[in-house]
Structures are given as C-alpha cells and as structure tokens.
Amino acid sequence: MASWLPETLFEIVGQGPAPSKDYYQLLITRTQIIFRWWKISLRSEYRSAKPGETKESHEDFLDNSHLQVQVAVVFGTKILDYVFNLCEGKFDYLERLSDRLLLKIICYLDLEDIASLSQTSSKFEKLCKSDLLWEQIVQSTCDTITPDMRALAKNMGWRQMFLTNNIQLQRQTRKKKQRQENQAEKLA
Incomplete structure (x- = not known):
C-alpha cells in the first residue's frame, strides 16, 4: 500500500436502521477494518450492554460474510462496495490529492471536461464551481486583469464573469489559432 496514504482511509458513523437506536x-485503516457498536435502548435487559468492537484484517473482512452483511444493513451497499475496493487495494488517489493541487490540474481542462468532472463527485462539483478555479482560468485566458474586472468578479463571481463575458470567446479563438498553427507546423 502506498506509504503516503493516511493511516485512516475511511470512517463513517451512523444509526442503525429503524426501529433501532443503536449507534x-x-x-478503515491501512491494515484493518474496525466495526464498533453501541446499544441504545430503554429496555432494562440492554441497559448494561457494553459497547462492542470487531477488528479484522482486510483479507479477513473479505471472507467474513457476517460482518459484510452488518456493514451493508447499517451503512448501505454503496459503502460496502467502497470498503471492498479499499480492502482490495483499489484507492481513488485523485480524491486524496489536496484541493489546491486539484485546482491546478483542473484549470488545464477544456470547459466540457470541467463540466463532466463536476458530475463525478460532490468534491469535484465543489472544486469545479469554486471561484478559485475560475479565477485561475480567467487569469490564464486574459493578458491583463484590470481592477474593474476584479471588482466585477468580486460582485458576481469569477465563474459567472467568465461564462457571461467575451473571455470565453477569446479563449476559444486563441485555442483555435494554436491548433491551426500546430497543424501548419505538422504539414511543413
């Protein structure tokens, strides 16, 4: 497993399905699955129940159908599938990169790709709609950003300014010109 991964790969908490009040x-750590529970009940027979804990290695979890069923019942099948992937070493490294680094990468994408990426997860939706990203895109598109442009962006947001301004047209024109120059160089 990659050493730069944090010790805790995933954590989720929740209440059991109704009518249970159990917590x-x-x-999921680099080496094991820890499943904990706390009985919450008004019934006298459960009042003295102590919290429970099960620890399994990733390999043992993949073979433990009873624990898998418990995880699916409490947290759902999507979480169970995600845990399977983590146990099998299938990590989503892109999701683990810092927002700052992801923004630097995203700003090189075409607008259509940014729109598609924003639909993949809530994290990428937030990043693809962030003012920081759109400020970088505007800065890479414009030769100069005037104080008036900054004031406008502060009021309406960089994304809105980009999408409603001629900047987008300028960017597309610049890309088209670059493509034509690249094709001319290839033919020469």
Missing part, C-alpha cells in the same frame, strides 16, 4: 462506527 455504529466503521473505520
């Missing part, structure tokens, strides 16, 4: 925690 659960699922913690």
Whole structure:
C-alpha cells in the first residue's frame, strides 16, 4: 500500500436502521477494518450492554460474510462496495490529492471536461464551481486583469464573469489559432 496514504482511509458513523437506536462506527485503516457498536435502548435487559468492537484484517473482512452483511444493513451497499475496493487495494488517489493541487490540474481542462468532472463527485462539483478555479482560468485566458474586472468578479463571481463575458470567446479563438498553427507546423 502506498506509504503516503493516511493511516485512516475511511470512517463513517451512523444509526442503525429503524426501529433501532443503536449507534455504529466503521473505520478503515491501512491494515484493518474496525466495526464498533453501541446499544441504545430503554429496555432494562440492554441497559448494561457494553459497547462492542470487531477488528479484522482486510483479507479477513473479505471472507467474513457476517460482518459484510452488518456493514451493508447499517451503512448501505454503496459503502460496502467502497470498503471492498479499499480492502482490495483499489484507492481513488485523485480524491486524496489536496484541493489546491486539484485546482491546478483542473484549470488545464477544456470547459466540457470541467463540466463532466463536476458530475463525478460532490468534491469535484465543489472544486469545479469554486471561484478559485475560475479565477485561475480567467487569469490564464486574459493578458491583463484590470481592477474593474476584479471588482466585477468580486460582485458576481469569477465563474459567472467568465461564462457571461467575451473571455470565453477569446479563449476559444486563441485555442483555435494554436491548433491551426500546430497543424501548419505538422504539414511543413
């Protein structure tokens, strides 16, 4: 497993399905699965129940159908699938990069690709709609950014300014010109 991964790969907490009031925690570390539960009940027979904990290695979890069923019942099948992927070493490294680095990468994408990326996860939706990204895109598109442009962007947001301004047209024109120059160089 990559050493730059954090010790805790995933953690989720929640209440069991109704009518249960029990509380659960699922913690995935680099080496093990930890499933904890707390019985919450008004019944006298459960009042003295102590919290429980099960620890399994990733390999043992993949073979433990009872624990898998518990995870699916409490947290759902999507979480169970995600845990399977983590146990099998299938990590989403892109999701683990810092927002700052992701913004630098995203600003090199075409607008259509940014729109598609924003639909892949809530994290990427937030990043693709962030003012920081659109400020970088505007700065890479414009030769100069005037104080008036900054004031306008502060009021309406960089994304809105980009999408409603001629900047987009300028960017497309510049890309088209670059493509034509590249094709001319290839033919020469």
